[in-house]
Amino acid sequence: MLSTPLIALIPLLPVLTFALIALVGRKYFPSLCGVLGTLSMLVSFMLAATVAYDYFFLVGKVGNVYQQIIPLKYTWLQFSPNVAIDMGILLDPISVMMILVVTLVSLMVHFYSLGYMKGDERYATYYSFLALFTFSMLGLVLSSNIFQIYIFWELVGVSSYLLIGYYFDKPSAVAASKKAFIVTRFADLGFLIGILVLSYYAGTLDFQTLILRLTTPTDQLHTIVAASFMGCSALTWGLVLIFIGGAGKSAMFPLHIWLPDAMEGPTPVSALIHAATMVVAGVFLVARLFPIYAISCPPALEVVKWVGISSSFIAAVIACTQTDIKRVLAFSTMSQIGYMMFALGVSGYGGENGLGYMASMFHLFTHAMFKALLFLGAGAIIHYVHSNEIKDMGGLRKLMPVTHLTFLIACLAIAGIPPFAGFFSKEEILQAAFQSNKLIFGIAVITAAITAFYMFRLYFSIFWNKPLAPKGESHDAHEEHHDHGEAPITMKIPLVILALLSICVGLIPFGKFVSSDGAPLLTEFHIGFSVVPVLLATAGIFLARSFYMKESLAPARMADSMKGLYRAAYNKFYIDEIYLFITKKIIFNLVGRPAAWIDKNVVDGTMNLTATITGKTSYAIRKVQSGKLQSYAVYFFVGVIGFVLVFVYWWK
Amino acid sequence: MIGLTHYLFVSCALFFIGIYGFLTRRNLITMLMSIELILNSVNINFIAFNKFLFADKLDGLFFTIFIITIAAAEAAVAIAIIINLYRNHHTIDVEEVNAMKF
Numbered sequence: 001m002l003s004t005p006l007i008a009l010i011p012l013l014p015v016l017t018f019a020l021i022a023l024v025g026r027k028y029f030p031s032l033c034g035v036l037g038t039l040s041m042l043v044s045f046m047l048a049a050t051v052a053y054d055y056f057f058l059v060g061k062v063g064n065v066y067q068q069i070i071p072l073k074y075t076w077l078q079f080s081p082n083v084a085i086d087m088g089i090l091l092d093p094i095s096v097m098m099i100l101v102v103t104l105v106s107l108m109v110h111f112y113s114l115g116y117m118k119g120d121e122r123y124a125t126y127y128s129f130l131a132l133f134t135f136s137m138l139g140l141v142l143s144s145n146i147f148q149i150y151i152f153w154e155l156v157g158v159s160s161y162l163l164i165g166y167y168f169d170k171p172s173a174v175a176a177s178k179k180a181f182i183v184t185r186f187a188d189l190g191f192l193i194g195i196l197v198l199s200y201y202a203g204t205l206d207f208q209t210l211i212l213r214l215t216t217p218t219d220q221l222h223t224i225v226a227a228s229f230m231g232c233s234a235l236t237w238g239l240v241l242i243f244i245g246g247a248g249k250s251a252m253f254p255l256h257i258w259l260p261d262a263m264e265g266p267t268p269v270s271a272l273i274h275a276a277t278m279v280v281a282g283v284f285l286v287a288r289l290f291p292i293y294a295i296s297c298p299p300a301l302e303v304v305k306w307v308g309i310s311s312s313f314i315a316a317v318i319a320c321t322q323t324d325i326k327r328v329l330a331f332s333t334m335s336q337i338g339y340m341m342f343a344l345g346v347s348g349y350g351g352e353n354g355l356g357y358m359a360s361m362f363h364l365f366t367h368a369m370f371k372a373l374l375f376l377g378a379g380a381i382i383h384y385v386h387s388n389e390i391k392d393m394g395g396l397r398k399l400m401p402v403t404h405l406t407f408l409i410a411c412l413a414i415a416g417i418p419p420f421a422g423f424f425s426k427e428e429i430l431q432a433a434f435q436s437n438k439l440i441f442g443i444a445v446i447t448a449a450i451t452a453f454y455m456f457r458l459y460f461s462i463f464w465n466k467p468l469a470p471k472g473e474s475h476d477a478h479e480e481h482h483d484h485g486e487a488p489i490t491m492k493i494p495l496v497i498l499a500l501l502s503i504c505v506g507l508i509p510f511g512k513f514v515s516s517d518g519a520p521l522l523t524e525f526h527i528g529f530s531v532v533p534v535l536l537a538t539a540g541i542f543l544a545r546s547f548y549m550k551e552s553l554a555p556a557r558m559a560d561s562m563k564g565l566y567r568a569a570y571n572k573f574y575i576d577e578i579y580l581f582i583t584k585k586i587i588f589n590l591v592g593r594p595a596a597w598i599d600k601n602v603v604d605g606t607m608n609l610t611a612t613i614t615g616k617t618s619y620a621i622r623k624v625q626s627g628k629l630q631s632y633a634v635y636f637f638v639g640v641i642g643f644v645l646v647f648v649y650w651w652k
Numbered sequence: 653m654i655g656l657t658h659y660l661f662v663s664c665a666l667f668f669i670g671i672y673g674f675l676t677r678r679n680l681i682t683m684l685m686s687i688e689l690i691l692n693s694v695n696i697n698f699i700a701f702n703k704f705l706f707a708d709k710l711d712g713l714f715f716t717i718f719i720i721t722i723a724a725a726e727a728a729v730a731i732a733i734i735i736n737l738y739r740n741h742h743t744i745d746v747e748e749v750n751a752m753k754f
Contacts, residue, residue: 627750627752628746628747629746630674630675630676630683630746633674633675634675637671637675
């Protein structure tokens with residue numbers, strides 16, 4: 001096993017890089033910052049890979065079960081003998097898997113950005129933000145304490161805010177970053193209250209103790225179940241509130257509104273934060289507390305399940321109508337995360353029941369690969385075309401062969417076509433859903449088909465659709481594009497690596513390593529079962545092919561025939577408008593304005609009144625303090641005479 | 653026969669003349685002189701009481717000597733201040749010395 005300092009170095013390297021770049025590098029060697037960041041990320045990744053190898057193959061197992069290992073624990077704030085905020089590292093299958101994913105994707109993004117961000121004015125700043133984000137994310141997944149995870153959770157939010165608003169001279173980017181921050185911050189309020197509820201009853205903030213106390217019949221469990229508020233037990237409330245935090249970060253319906261707008265950030269950032277790592281933090285959080293959800297509180301898990309499946313379906317429908325390539329990908333991310341969520345929701349704890357849990361983690365793993373690939377591919381396309389709109393693209397397959405091929409692989413993977421990675425994880429999820437709830441299964445299969453459709457809508461629109469010369473430009477412009485070239489080599493290499501991974505990670509026997517209780521879960525593969533989903537996905541692909549392979553009027557006619565639905569989906573089911581209505585019309589008018597009135601007139605009024613009275617009084621009596629010695633002497637003399645009279649005639 | 657009452661009458665008259673002068677005069681030196689009058693009225697008081705009520709003791713006498721000493725020092729200080737004031741403001745009118753007033 002690696003020594004503790006080396007494990008601690010995995011998150012610490014990025015933060016050191018961040019400090020170095022932000023404090024020194026930005027000023028003295030800005031052009032080297034990218035290489036510096038990438039190298040430190042490479043070291044971090046290698047360390048993570050070593051840790052993963054050691055954990056999964058050498059030391060993690062005791063008997064047949066993967067243990068939770070805490071190589072580092074530092075008591076930071078001690079409140080009482082039992083309650084403390086620790087800073088520690090917790091290694092268990094999911095956290096090890098996550099550090100691998102985070103460092104890998106982050107490395108790819110760092111490397112890719114060398115080409116993508118080249119020549120940008122704030123190149124060094126960009127890399128410092130990336131390093132900060134990677135640090136926060138690694139800290140989040142390694143947290144051994146629920147409060148520690150909250151701290152890193154917020155750090156992740158901040159770095160996401162910084163990166164979305166990276167192009168701060170664009171008003172839309174500024175608005176998007178604020179929106180993302182406020183929406184997730186709002187959800188985090190739920191998370192914080194959830195933490196307080198759980199830790200109040202369990203009497204600890206430490207994950208292991210917390211889970212132990214709330215899953216075995218202890219006093220703490222009895223009190224928290226007995227304590228009820230508005231018809232639900234405190235445990236249910238706590239877990240649902242924590243899930244709200246997770247749903248905010250993971251862009252679950254109805255807190256998803258920030259994710260599409262977050263695409264204003266640089267594309268590699270979208271790949272890293274808004275596809276592969278940060279947005280799965282919510283899934284990770286539920287998975288981290290999964291024993292409590294599954295063993296002690298099935299109602300909370302029901303919430304997770306229905307929120308997951310509805311987000312998944314709604315996002316898939318919206319994705320079919322969007323015309324901005326990154327927004328399509330954003331909604332597909334939301335849809336896939338919905339998959340992971342409801343997979344957790346249908347899962348039970350331990351043994352065969354834990355299939356959903358394992359499937360969810362598996363999908364998280366594969367999704368990180370192919371979604372990062374999709375975004376990086378989209379980045380390459382945007383780099384080439386200088387536009388986000390699908391209609392500006394088309395016929396790019398000969399011009400960008402590498403991007404074309406890798407994008408195709410990613411699309412196949414996300415559509416769930418064997419033998420690509422997405423197929424395996426999606427099948428596990430569908431199987432788990434099938435065993436638990438037929439309705440969920442049905443919606444999930446339909447969603448899978450829609451997923452295939454909109455991904456290939458994107459694929460065909462970008463790479464086929466139009467004749468080879470993009471935008472129908474003249475011959476000269478065409479030549480110019482050729483000179484411009486597909487993408488620099490630094491952008492192609494990550495695409496190729498991720499494409500290879502998207503092909504083969506599905507073959508990993510994931511259940512052997514990650515399962516709800518640590519014991520290996522051997523999954524059988526039912527060929528018969530996967531026929532229907534694959535056929536539906538293929539149908540989706542062919543439908544997309546017939547619509548978008550050549551320029552045709554069919555899609556427009558189709559949209560016309562379902563006008564209301566199309567319009568609604570195109571406008572994201574008006575959820576943004578509903579939010580605006582609620583906040584602007586209802587909350588601002590009914591709560592905000594009265595509160596402002598009270599603040600202005602009652603609170604400030606009291607203060608102003610005091611000030612006015614003091615001022616008036618002092619103005620009135622300032623004549624007394626004339627500064628004239630002789631009038632003072634008169635006062636003094638009159639006073640003395642007064643005293644004398646009092647003492648002589650009245651006091652006696 | 654001159655008794656205690658006569659002394660007190662003189663002292664009282666001196667005191668109020670001093671007070672009147674202090675309150676009505678605008679000239680600093682006149683005010684200083686008025687203060688001296690007040691002090692001296694007190695001195696007379698002390699001596700008179702000492703002589704008529706506690707003839708075997710010397711407390712009042714000592715007090716008076718102290719007051720005379722201190723009054724001399726005080727007059728020196730006050731006149732020094734007044735001279736400085738005159739140098740800076742070319743006046744010793746108490747009404748016009750208002751440079752520090754808000």
